[in-house]
Amino acid sequence: MQTQEKSFEVKNLIGGRWEERDGLETEPVYDPATGRVIAETPLSTEEDVERAVGAAKEAFPSWAATPVVERARVLFRFKMLLEERFDELADLVTLENGKDTKDAAGEVRRGIEVVEFACGMPTLLMGETVRDVARGIDNVSWRYPLGVVAAITPFNFPFMVPLWTAPIAIGAGNTYVLKPSERTPLSAQRIGELLFEAGLPEGVFNIVNGAKEVVDAICSHPEIKAVSFVGSQPVAKHVYELGCAHGKRVQALAGAKNSMIAMPDAVLEKAVPNIISSAYGNAGERCLAGSVLVAVGTEEEQDRLVEAVKEAASAMKVGPGYEEGSELTPLIRDSHRERVRSYVDLAEEEGAEVVLDGRKPPVEGGFFFGPTILDRVTGEMRVAREEIFGPVLSVVRVRTLDEAIEFTNASPFGNACSIYTESGAAIRHWRERIEAGMLGVNVGVAAPMAFFPFNGIKNSFYGDLHATGKDGVRFFTENKVEIVRFYSDPDDVGPSVAYPEEAGA
Incomplete structure (x- = not known):
């Protein structure tokens, strides 16, 4: 186009x-x-x-x-x-x-x-x-x-x-x-x-x-x-x-505030592109966007994940949707872009670390906003709890899967949640306890097919x-x-009914 x-x-x-x-x-x-x-x-x-x-x-x-x-x-x-x-x-x-x-x-x-x-x-x-x-x-x-x-x-x-x-x-x-x-x-x-x-x-x-x-x-x-x-x-x-x-x-x-939980055994070369697509596809303007990345593990494992996501996000081509290769497209309105920018400003004030900053428009004209990553976000911060609806990924660091589940379930929203892991035991533990209506296993946008319900819960x-x-x-x-009940005898045919032989057929 x-x-x-x-x-x-x-x-x-x-x-x-x-x-x-x-x-x-x-x-x-x-x-x-x-x-x-x-x-x-x-x-x-x-x-x-x-x-x-x-x-x-x-x-x-x-x-x-x-x-x-x-x-x-x-x-x-x-x-x-x-x-x-x-x-x-x-x-x-x-x-x-x-x-x-x-x-x-x-x-x-x-x-x-x-x-x-x-x-x-x-x-x-x-x-x-x-x-x-x-x-x-x-x-x-x-x-x-x-x-x-x-x-x-x-x-x-x-x-x-x-x-x-x-x-x-x-x-x-x-x-x-x-x-x-x-x-x-x-x-x-x-x-x-x-x-x-x-x-x-x-x-x-x-x-x-x-x-x-x-x-x-x-x-x-x-x-x-x-x-x-x-x-x-x-x-x-x-x-x-x-x-x-x-x-x-x-x-x-x-609305939504969907978590993507990345376990230490996540296959990063597969998970990271999926996380990027979920967080930044359609400029983050979708109710199934993964807007919070919950990094589970040691600080070293968390650092490795954040660095991989940052590297992939930094490499995204920002441009009009009709240009070949564009990966991050504009927001719907300038007023909405200002709202998204205000959330990044707020995150900085609340103590989050802006490891990738998209506030300066990377493309002239239109309503563009660059890929943004906020690291070391905590559950008390508004950016962890409120829907931003833009290309902003908040990273929350936790030690265990139960902590990740606890953080996610504290959200008033319950649209979707994804987990990146190869552990069937972890998946089952998460599935039985997570409070979200649409679940993705190594899938960042857990959109059901047309013959299933679009199954958000909570707010x-x-x-x-x-x-x-x-x-x-x-x-x-x-x-x-x-x-239904009938009282008449099945052989009791009324006079208005004529069988073919009686009608001379």
């Missing part, structure tokens, strides 16, 4: 029609690699949400009554279109988010995998039956769509996260309202275009762009039955509380049913349980 000078027009999609912004205030969308404004996101209002929900409500009865195999065929066609436009979609992610082409392609692939999973909806919606729960009585359960549902998605995965929910929700027979991040609305718009090219009826998939007013309107609208959210912990808590207060089913995926998740996998299907459907 080369730099793009093209500008984009961001529109709401309501009832199958792309709407002009009609005087709405806007927020700029930047190319993070250059700082150039490439679009303006309309900041929609509560009235826009009302119209989108109205369109979705109107479309629901017909879509819910569409046979599930026909709904699945729309998803199969959609999946085909995504494959055909794979490179275009990855380039769009790089343009609006800034991540490198490899990460962008990985994001598109992960989104498509959820579509593939949702194509199995005829099987996923199968109920359960037990015959003869009592004499002559059978028990059956059926899965039904909820109605109008909504998703509020983040800037860091503008293509993948909308697809965590949209294919499952509409495949199950719901109609859907999406509020993408106002910082990265372009991928969501392309998803809408391709869904309708695949044959999705008008009103089934709607987009309302905006900020807090749209979020609050979605969470409080009486016709929206369920809300899925991915974003920061404070906003996740707000969405969960507001949505639940209005009687909604809510899944709110929140990394608010709700009961997680996104993706069978949890996602359960979240967007309701059970009806039926008990």
